[in-house]
Amino acid sequence: MGHFECFILLVVCEILFLPYTQELQTSQSQVLAQLRKHLEYPPALQIWENYNGDFCNLSSEHMSISCQENSVTELKIMGDKNLKVRDFNGFAAPNQSLSEKFSVDSFVTTLSRLPNLRVLSLVSLGIWGPLPDKIHRLSELELLDLSSNFFFGSIPAKISTMVKLHTLILDGNYFNDTVPDWLDSLSNLTIVSLKSNRLKGQFPNSICRIKTLTDIAISHNELSGKLPGLSNLTSLHVLDLRENHFDSELPEMPKGLVTVLLSKNSFSGKIPEQFGDLGQLQHLDLSFNNLTGIPLPDLFSLANISYLTLASNNLSGSIPEQLNCGEKLGFVDISSNKLIGGLPSCLYSSDNRVIKYDWNCLSIDSQHQHHGSYCKEAFIRGKQSKNTEIMIVAAAIIGLILVIVLLALGILLLRKKKGARRTYKQHILPKIVQANSPSGVCSELITNARFISQAVKVGTQGAPVCRLFSFEELREATNNFDVSMFMGEASVGQLYKGKLENGAYVAIRSLALTKKYSVQNLKVKLDWLSKLHHQHLVCFLGYCIMSGEQDDSSANKVLLVFEYVPNGDYRTYLSENCPEKVLKWSDRLTILIGVAKAVHFLHTGVIPGSFNNRLKTNNILLDEHRIAKLSDYGISVITEEIEKFEAKGEGSKSRRANIVTYPCRSHKQNLGDDVYNFGFILLESLVGPVVSGKGETFLLNEMASFGSQDGRRRIVDPVVLTTCSQESLSIVVSITKKCISSELSSRPSFEDVLWNLQYAAQVQATADADQKSDSIS
Template sequence: MAKPQLHNSYHFLLLLLICSCSVHLSKQLQQSQYETLMKIQELLDYPPVLNSFYNSSDLCNIEPTPSLTLVCYEDNLTQLHIVGDRGVHPLPQSFSSGSFFDTLGGLSSLKVLSLVSLRLWGAIPGSIGQLSSLEILNLSSNYFNGPIPVQLSYLKNLQTLILDNNNCSGKVPGWISSLRTLSVLSLKNNSLSGVLPSSLKELETLRVLSLSRNNLSGEVPDLHNLRFLQLLNLADNHFGPDFPNLHNKLITLVLRNNRFQFGLPGELSTYHQLQKLDISLNGFVGPFLPSILSLPSMVYLDIHGNKLTGMLFQNMSCNPELGYVDLSLNLLVGDLPSCLEVGNMNRLVLYSNNCLSNVEQMQHPSNFCHNEALAVKVLPHKENNKKPTAKSVISLSMVGAALGGIAVVGVVLLFVRKVYNKDSMKIPATCRLIMDNVSNVNTLKLLSDAKCISQTMKMGATLPVYRTFTLEELKEATDNFDVSSLIRESSHGQVYRGKLTDGTVVAIKSMKMRKRHSPQMYTRHIEMISKLRHRHLVSALGHCFENCMDDSSVTKIYLIFEFLPNRTLRSYISGQKLTWIQRIMAAIGVVKGVKFLHTGIVPGIFSNHLKITDVILDQDLHVKISTYNLPLLAENKGMGYSEVPYYGMKARPLARTQQDEKSDVYDIGVILLEIILGRPITSQNEVVFARDLLQVSITIDESARKGIVDPSVMNDCSEESLKTMMELCVRCLGNEPRNRPSVEDVLWNLQFAAQVQNVKNNQELV
């Protein structure tokens, strides 16, 4: 499924550059260049995409296809485009990238070279500098590693450089500024690190700069002079803390999932050509700029997961073309603007976890946003008014940071000591020994862990603060662990239902741990558990350690979780209780939970082996994942979801490879199958059969698709929404992990399916 036009500006520009090349087909290619192409075919091990070489003596007149295009001018080859399939035709072990590019050097007249998804590997050799006529170079979706070679600086005519989806490492080189005609620089999804060179500001012809999904960090250099820049994508790095200085002619600006802080610059209100703005999952504070909603070109706005404040009013204006808005997980108060109400406009709007009034999506009480805003208030505006010099800014920042750090640490230490001393009076001797050695250190670690605090505030703000419980509290909550409170018991431990003194119902997991490891090892696991707090996860609320009186070699660990009734997504779907749009929104909740497991904490949690019976819905149809992969202790392996929520984590080794990320995408695909078909999928054979059924129906017509969807929603779902869901499901269930979509792409497509479904629902109401 194609994404909206604003997401295609990158590809449109590339096509425009390619088409601008002068083309004149010849009757015959030079013999030396013909032999070079034959050698390239041999080095690539005769891939099927080059089979047409066998059927033509005049390669210049081969009919172009999406996989192969050759363009000649007079008797020289000027463009070579080869697009393979990374997983179908692996290269032989004898392949050498050096030999391959040495051979390409024979095509000295090339202006455009595109070698995509050919499984090319090794370092990009310096011999690429021989192709001095190159204007466009695209080596994306291969396995190139190592630094970007300096010999690329020899290509003085280069206008487009694309190295996406490789394993390139090292820094973005400073010599990149020597490519004075560069219009497109795309290096996304590599392993680049370090800070960006300040020389980027010298690329005055740059139109596209895409560096997402790397390990880049530090301040973004001043790019205000790049007045032709239309697309800037820095997502999924570690940039920050200041908002970058940019020209206001941008069309797409993506800063998602970085470390930006402080306030938004007022100049954003002058970005009249801006169509897409995504600053989500950062640490922005201070006032939100409502004028962004009415920017004349704005169609996509995502600010969720920050600490932006301010009051919204019903009479605020929005751009009529605004199609997607996510304001959730901020500190906004007031009323949702009427122009964003779903019933009035054909758009998808998310705004939960603010303090708005008279709205449907979940909100905090108004005092929550006021208190949180006070807690994160900063002073950059006062400093800006004084306009200090650069040296004074650095000096004041260092002094202020030191004094502020000392003050915060002092307050925290006093608070912790006070609370700890108070609690220690209540703790029985059986629990006190381990808590003396572990819990106090653990609490200090959690309070000083900025990542944990940030994510907790952003994603789990509706939960009580994670804390250490006393054994007396747990006994009181469970009537001294009475059998009437027991939910489940196994050889590994018990799960109890408890009710705290404030009325909160919790699930208490009791586990016996042999003292094979130090208390500090247990603490590391507890620290990770404490960070897993998200609105779409059954989250931990606290823990308690206890020494067993009858066996000094055994320690008990109590983990306290949210309590949810056992109403799984499968039971809702099989019972025909969910509408089509409710099913999509449930899937969105699942994917957001998985996305948090992958990116919301460090290290991420992958290979979660998610099942539809692991997805719990509360009475408001709010989705939470009850079981996910966190190794606590080897003694507790194999304890997973049963007839009731497990309220814990599956014990499997942590894994962080791309393949493990895509295994979670496959599990999401199986859940989508049940959502679409409306019946349980219980075996791998059923998955394969159902996937093939969907694949066939996609290629036929609407009646075929409506014939296999759950009859209870057959007349409810729109054609475009159903087809989007089916296409997404089939992609998630692809046999080759690397061909499955990313979690981010899955979320985008689900939101699109919800958007087009809402359009249909609104039309039916009119």
């Protein structure tokens, strides 16, 4: 065949195949349009409307598409229908899910016409119904994320044929069958996350055979029974089984574990000694279980352990005085147990270590320990336990001596009489074995295993009780309010650092009041403030009210005592002045999520709610683990009363002095103020600290720059740009704009803010995992 004939053949082939290529592109676009219709035209896909261009590489704040060889390979859509208001026949209320016309079967059928999909993420789109088996037609999938929808029923068994899956995330749905026992068919699976469903039954043994797993997260479900040994999972780094109903003893764990979260189950028995060999372990939470015995000493000295909580169990006895603590150990919580005796020197709070030990029967800090019959039982058991240990050791020594003596006698008698050896075996040895049997120990352990701590019953979670401090106690703690203990002027009042008699550090806010301020009224407000307990709020420990000299019913000063948070404020970690401290994007998201959770709790978790919470980056404090804790919350409840009195005349003050008033729910504008102020916190997280007085001007002139890549490169903190994914950044930029909207009605709820931040963190985590995987490969 000549060159000319070959040329003609090539042209003919191109002509023949050209319509097919064009048809393939059209079919993919048609599938995308059909999916949009199935999802009832969500706002996230509004960009598709009247779009005539190439869908490949199209992206927005809540959606992205990637293609390869004219086929869609990645489809990520994040909707806004995540709010689960109430149950409705096993799934969410219809006003938050797609309409009754929606067919999940038809939707998945349409989806399967994208056969080359490798990444599928459909989050918070209101999709409801049982997930169809035909999802397995997407055989090329490597990542499947269907979080925060309304799927119910079983996880389809056909997923077991999707052998390329390495990430399966079905969090926040209503799956209510058992955890599949076929997961080991997915030989490449590294992450399985089924959090916040209604899964029941036992932990499947099949999971124990997936040696590629790095993360197992099945928390907030209804799993029960025995947790099998997981030591074969040599790649496992994260195990999260919180808030289930496991009631077995703790099994052996893989030695490579970094994070173990097993709180709020019913695990019983002693902490296995093998836990003391987990050299990579950084975060261990065994709180709110029924564990017994003395806390395992080796846990405290692990090389990498930084966070250890054994709170609200039935641990008893005394901790060894010679206990060693690891250098990285920064937080320990052994509160709400039955521990007796003193504390080892390494378990005293310091600038570098926070220790919580309240509500035991310890011989220190008696004001925050149990008393009476509760401790009497603990002392008896501790003494019995100690006596039992002594008896066992003594019996073993005596037994060993007897064996040696009897063996010597036996040898001697053997020389004199050959039959003595048989008599020795039949009559002497059985008595020695009985003498070494530790009678009574097993029944005691069984009794302890059935004990349910009082903290679990009342749901206190070990929260400290607000107490009344004396002025002398606080004056001594601050060395008579010495200038060396002065931490500066707060938004309201002055702040001092103090050291209590038990060695614990506190922050003391000195607040001057109007002389006619009612002590009765103030106590009501302070008692309300003491009920605001949240892991991301600086804990309010107590107060000291200083009354007027001639009238005990009025106050002129109050000292508020809070926990001391050692690592400074969030603003410092955003500043270019301290480059070694500047936080990368994922760390900033973690802090922002913590603060958003705290504010959402202040708005909705207490009655009445707390608003106008003085949200600023320098009121976000970081503890030794860089866990965010919001300060200055609820202060407006006190200060608004002061301002109200100062605004009125003395006669008005006198008439109102003895009227008890409760903090009331503020107007909608006040709610918006917290959202608006949090928007500034988000802004500073994006661009770095905003100079005082520059904020409003900066917003007016620069916010439009976020809309372009060049604009972002110009104004966004370089640390953020180099550590973030563009999708994650876009989500936060979008919610920031909404928070600082000049129209109050356009601002989102804090629930919306929180969800967007959590989604941004999830997107960032996926991007980080992909980048890590690429670097390894």
